[in-house]
Amino acid sequence: MTAAYLGRRLLTIVYTLLVVSLLVFGMTQLLPADAAVTLLGASATPQSLAQVRAQLGLDQPAWLQYWHWLSGIAAGDFGRSMRTGQDVAAMMFPALGRSLLLALLALVLMLAVAIPLGIVAALHRGRAMDLVVAMVSYIGISVPEFVTATVVALLFADFLGWLPATGYVPVTESIGGWLAHMVLPTLTVSMILVAHVSRMVRSEMVDVLASDYVRAAHLKGLSPRRVVLHHALRNALLPTITIVALDVGYLLGGIIVVEEIFAIPGIGRALIVAVQNRDLPAIQAGVLIIAATYALANFLADLAYAWLDRRIQYA
Known part of the structure; x- marks a missing residue:
């Protein structure tokens, strides 16, 4: 991977963010409400409205x-926020940090569950275990987030009483309290991601296990465990990297419902509040931050491709 390629990819990210900034600014200009009216109320005088617009x-x-x-x-x-007067960066970046912590927990749990499930399904192709994994995946893909979140909250919070249903405790105040409040949203998000990734791992493992170099590894006398983990899995994970990178965008922008249900003050929930109050700077900054994080995740996915497969060369 050359420095020229890295430079071009970084320029592509900058260009993408410029386009996103133009689009989000244009869309906020098309919002029907008047920001000045939102701030002062419908009973405000024309003079006060004009003064606020000028400010x-x-x-x-x-x-x-x-x-x-x-x-x-x-x-x-x-x-600065039109609603609170607070610096938008001071609002959005802490919210982004909370969403990233949730995303990290969900990704770790997803990878710990989805990859073994995909491997087991591929090794037992066409048998009962493969069908069970397929059924779990289809259910996870089909059930909406709000249904999964509601069922999880009713089961573990209301019925069993093991965990709090809603609320958030900063990790700096209490690690135990933070973990207790993050278990249910992490479980909800991970169930959706496991459905996507396990099917991808299973499909790629089936193809890789049928390849010539895997058969050659078996003929050399290598143990089945070594063949699967050190030869097949490494190549089977390459397409999975793309799915995980795409899931980062979902985790930041698509878990608004999960953050709302479990009352997690993440960036998705901050965007809901900003849209409800027509807080233009907060809306624009929030969307741009999510786009930048998503672009960076795809860039890191390209680097991971090259690291996992030395045959891949970026000229």
Whole structure:
């Protein structure tokens, strides 16, 4: 992997984020509500509304508003919330951190469950274990997040009383309390991811186990365990990296329902509040941060490809 390739990929990320910034800014301009009316209320006088619009720069042309916003972001200034007056970066990045912690827990649990399930299903292709894994995967894909979250909360919180149903405790206050409140949302999200990844691992393992180099490894007298873990699995995981990278985007932007149900103050929930209050700087910053994280995850997936398979060369 050359420095020129890395430079081009980084430039692609920058270009992508520029396009995303233009799109999100344009969409926020099309929102039907007036930010000044949202702040002051419908009974505000025309003079006060005009004053607020001037303070917020809403009376300027759209292209000039976009330029001021983009240049501010380039300097690390994401603006101030129209709802609270707080610095948007101080709102969104801690929320992103909480979502990333949830995503990390969900990914770790998913990989610990999905990869063994996929391997077992591939080794028992067409038999009962393969059918069981397939059934679990189809159920996980088919059931919506809010249904899974509701069932998990009713079972472990209400019926068994083992864990709290909702709420959030910062990890800096109590690691035990934080873990207790994160178990149910992590379990909910992981069940969905396991369904995707286990089927991918199973499919790729079936193809790899039928390849010539795996048969050659068996003929050399290597143990079945070594053949599966050291020869087959390494190549079977390559397409899985793509799925995991795509799941990062889902984890940050698609678990809004999970964060809302379990009252986790993540970036998805922060975006809901921002949209409800037409908090334009918070909406724009939140979407841009999610897009940047998603682009970075795909970039890291490319690096992982090259690390796992030395035959892959990025010119």
